[in-house]
Amino acid sequence: xxxxxxxxxxxxxxxxxxxxxxxxxxxxxxxxxxxxxxxxxxxxxxxxxxxxxxxxxxxxxxxxxxxxxxxxxxxxxxxxxxxxxxxxxxxxxxxxxxxxxxxxxxxxxxxxxxxxxxxxxxxxxxxxxxxxxxxxxxxxxxxxxxxxxxxxxxxxxxxxxxxxxxxxxxxxxxxxxxxxxxxxxxxxxxxxxxxxxxxxxxxxxxxxxxxxxxxxxxxxxxxxxxxxxxxxxxxxxxxxxxxxxxxxxxxxxxxxxxxxxxxxxxxxxxxxxxxxxxxxxxxxxxxxxxxxxxxxxxxxxxxxxxxxxxxxxxxxxxxxxxxxxxxxxxxxxxxxxxxxxxxxxxxxxxxxxxxxxxxxxxxxxxxxxxxxxxxxxxxxxxxxx
Amino acid sequence: xxxxxxxxxxxxxxxxxxxxxxxxxxxxxxxxxxxxxxxxxxxxxxxxxxxxxxxxxxxxxxxxxxxxxxxxxxxxxxxxxxxxxxxxxxxxxxxxxxxxxxxxxxxxxxxxxxxxxxxxxxxxxxxxxxxxxxxxxxxxxxxxxxxxxxxxxxxxxxxxxxxxxxxxxxxxxxxxxxxxxxxxxxxxxxxxxxxxxxxxxxxxxxxxxxxxxxxxxxxxxxxxxxxxxxxxxxxxxxxxxxxxxxxxxxxxxxxxxxxxxxxxxxxxxxxxxxxxxxxxxxxxxxxxxxxxxxxxxxxxxxxxxxx
Numbered sequence: 001x002x003x004x005x006x007x008x009x010x011x012x013x014x015x016x017x018x019x020x021x022x023x024x025x026x027x028x029x030x031x032x033x034x035x036x037x038x039x040x041x042x043x044x045x046x047x048x049x050x051x052x053x054x055x056x057x058x059x060x061x062x063x064x065x066x067x068x069x070x071x072x073x074x075x076x077x078x079x080x081x082x083x084x085x086x087x088x089x090x091x092x093x094x095x096x097x098x099x100x101x102x103x104x105x106x107x108x109x110x111x112x113x114x115x116x117x118x119x120x121x122x123x124x125x126x127x128x129x130x131x132x133x134x135x136x137x138x139x140x141x142x143x144x145x146x147x148x149x150x151x152x153x154x155x156x157x158x159x160x161x162x163x164x165x166x167x168x169x170x171x172x173x174x175x176x177x178x179x180x181x182x183x184x185x186x187x188x189x190x191x192x193x194x195x196x197x198x199x200x201x202x203x204x205x206x207x208x209x210x211x212x213x214x215x216x217x218x219x220x221x222x223x224x225x226x227x228x229x230x231x232x233x234x235x236x237x238x239x240x241x242x243x244x245x246x247x248x249x250x251x252x253x254x255x256x257x258x259x260x261x262x263x264x265x266x267x268x269x270x271x272x273x274x275x276x277x278x279x280x281x282x283x284x285x286x287x288x289x290x291x292x293x294x295x296x297x298x299x300x301x302x303x304x305x306x307x308x309x310x311x312x313x314x315x316x317x318x319x320x321x322x323x324x325x326x327x328x329x330x331x332x333x334x335x336x337x338x339x340x341x342x343x344x345x346x347x348x349x350x351x352x353x354x355x356x357x358x359x360x361x362x363x364x365x366x367x368x369x370x371x372x373x374x375x376x377x378x379x380x381x382x383x384x385x
Numbered sequence: 386x387x388x389x390x391x392x393x394x395x396x397x398x399x400x401x402x403x404x405x406x407x408x409x410x411x412x413x414x415x416x417x418x419x420x421x422x423x424x425x426x427x428x429x430x431x432x433x434x435x436x437x438x439x440x441x442x443x444x445x446x447x448x449x450x451x452x453x454x455x456x457x458x459x460x461x462x463x464x465x466x467x468x469x470x471x472x473x474x475x476x477x478x479x480x481x482x483x484x485x486x487x488x489x490x491x492x493x494x495x496x497x498x499x500x501x502x503x504x505x506x507x508x509x510x511x512x513x514x515x516x517x518x519x520x521x522x523x524x525x526x527x528x529x530x531x532x533x534x535x536x537x538x539x540x541x542x543x544x545x546x547x548x549x550x551x552x553x554x555x556x557x558x559x560x561x562x563x564x565x566x567x568x569x570x571x572x573x574x575x576x577x578x579x580x581x582x583x584x585x586x587x588x589x590x591x592x593x594x595x596x597x598x599x600x601x602x603x604x605x606x607x608x609x610x611x612x613x614x615x616x617x618x619x620x621x622x623x624x625x626x627x628x629x630x631x632x633x634x635x636x637x638x639x640x641x642x643x644x645x646x647x648x649x650x651x652x653x654x655x656x657x658x659x660x661x662x663x664x665x666x667x668x669x670x671x672x673x674x675x676x677x678x679x680x681x682x683x684x685x686x687x688x689x690x691x692x
Contacts, residue, residue, distance in 0.1 A: 008469075009427075009468070009469075029467065029468035029471075030468075031466045031467070032459075032466075032500065032501040033507030033508055034500065034501075036505065036507045037503045037506075037507065040504075041643075045642050045643055045644045049503075052433070052500045053431060054431050055432040055434065055435065055530060056431075056432045058431075102617070105616045106619045108616070109615050109617075109620045109625075110619055111625070112625055113621050113622035113626075114616060114620065114622060114625075115616055117433055117530060119622035119625060119630070120622075120625050121627075122627075125586075127585060127625070127626040128626050129586060129591040129626045136572075136591065136592060136593025137592075137626075296586065296591070298585060299585035301585060301586070304584075379432075380432075381432050
């Protein structure tokens with residue numbers, strides 16, 4: 001076995017025969033025990049703990065955590081919270097895809113105080129006061145600053161990033177894909193989403209059913225082995241774009257058809273970044289309309305006090321993080337966390353026991369190992385936590 | 386140097402702000418051929434300190450000076466939880482930090498064990514100073530993450546004055562941790578006037594009132610967030626509308642939680658019920674003034690009503 005380092009604490013052990021990979025085992029060697037640390041704590045604090053699972057995708061675990069607790073206690077974030085979260089999430093995905101740090105970190109700092117580890121999340125909404133007539137609130141000046149940063153990001157994606165990715169050689173892909181859906185576009189219980197949920201098996205689209213997720217583990221890695229209907233699933237921008245395309249999402253279809261080449265992981269990231277950068281403008285318009293109409297609510301205050309919650313509750317929540325589908329599950333007993341479970345994108349993709357990365361490596365030329373593994377953009381902090 | 390001129394000038398300005406030095410002095414220090422060589426080490430970390438890593442490493446590329454370990458992440462004392470290049474984190478930390486002229490701990494995890502060390506600390510995580518007692522010149526830059534401006538400022542301080550900055554009892558540089566968040570807070574005037582946010586999004590929240598009642602830990606946290614701010618001076622947590630969680634303090638994940646419960650004492654309590662201990666003294670001042678101001682405000686309202 002030859003060991004190849006991928007990230008600070010991620011490596012893959014491979015066996016090579018005749019210049020081709022015959023065995024591959026991906027493993028993580030870093031563990032903190034965050035799910036254990038969360039037990040017994042106030043569920044409203046959970047997002048800050050969970051957020052620190054990852055400092056690269058610093059918004060992902062915070063979002064998934066507040067959603068899980070909201071689902072458990074019945075809190076309903078108001079429209080502004082949905083828009084603020086959409087803005088923050090999309091900026092995070094574009095940041096991870098493009099590496100456009102300065103512009104998008106500043107965008108995040110305006111909405112979350114700082115990046116990494118934005119600090120404006122709350123169970124039931126966002127802590128960002130909105131008031132057109134107050135200097136201490138999000139107002140016309142903030143919106144103008146955000147618009148200028150979005151314009152800069154959009155320009156970079158359209159004129160530099162996407163053309164550069166298009167010019168690079170393409171990688172092949174295959175297997176199963178899962179997307180859990182993201183970017184709610186309305187405030188109903190089952191909102192329309194910009195990027196739909198779905199499962200692709202051998203090119204056949206199926207509805208996403210959370211009850212089909214199960215977990216096992218292997219001795220050789222701290223990363224768990226999640227399965228959907230017993231099968232390993234690739235998650236991430238490619239999964240999102242393929243599922244959206246198969247679902248007939250018209251923006252995605254138009255953008256992909258215009259490329260003239262088939263998608264691969266890198267190209268899916270670039271196409272998605274382009275669509276999200278354009279979408280950011282629309283969400284800023286909506287936020288601006290709300291401010292104009294003095295729709296200033298940011299939190300569901302009726303569900304803030306734990307006394308307003310059921311004594312015992314359990315829920316799961318999903319979020320399409322930059323690197324793919326993320327799930328948090330929380331069980332609350334006596335208004336404290338009794339159990340917490342995270343399945344991160346790197347858990348799906350970096351899964352042991354023939355997960356997507358291991359499978360993509362089998363049979364590949366030895367010279368392609370680094371390219372293939374890097375195409376998944378795995379995160380070692382998220383994979384095991 | 387691998388940074389652009391534009392970036393360089395910006396860094397000099399920001400670091401100058403942290404150290405209260407002119408940008409020109411900072412620029413001279415950073416261009417010195419004796420600037421230290423930095424060795425990055427990552428243990429049990431989320432990667433959130435990598436902006437600090439990156440900016441420091443870029444500025445100090447091809448340096449000839451003494452070697453300085455830059456550490457992110459806590460170090461597990463129980464075996465098997467963190468390997469670096471196949472070796473236990475503790476062994477690597479002892480070797481590298483033990484041999485370095487100085488070690489800069491980036492963030493609360495490297496400084497004090499941080500999140501992984503929170504109860505029940507499943508992996509026996511500790512900070513660098515505890516993991517490597519013989520390490521020389523350990524400088525802690527807690528925060529979650531460390532503010533990149535302060536990281537560069539520490540090294541500039543060394544290059545400018547020929548010695549490491551003075552530290553407090555927790556090995557934090559006084560220039561960045563010598564003052565309570567509360568004392569430099571943008572919302573401080575409202576605290577002094579007894580004006581508090583009662584509920585998220587209420588009129589006081591929108592007007593920038595004090596976040597004390599919703600759990601702000603600014604009164605017991607020392608850090609220069611209000612002055613240096615974050616991401617090129619864009620903002621900081623309290624300005625964004627959320628209470629300070631006190632991420633620059635030891636054991637804040639246990640000592641400052643639940644985050645949304647207000648500090649003991651304060652506006653609701655009489656002076657007798659204020660907690661004892663190191664924070665108690667600070668709180669006593671906070672609480673006395675809070676009560677006095679609230680009473681004064683109520684009186685003023687009464688007077689206004691009478692008029």
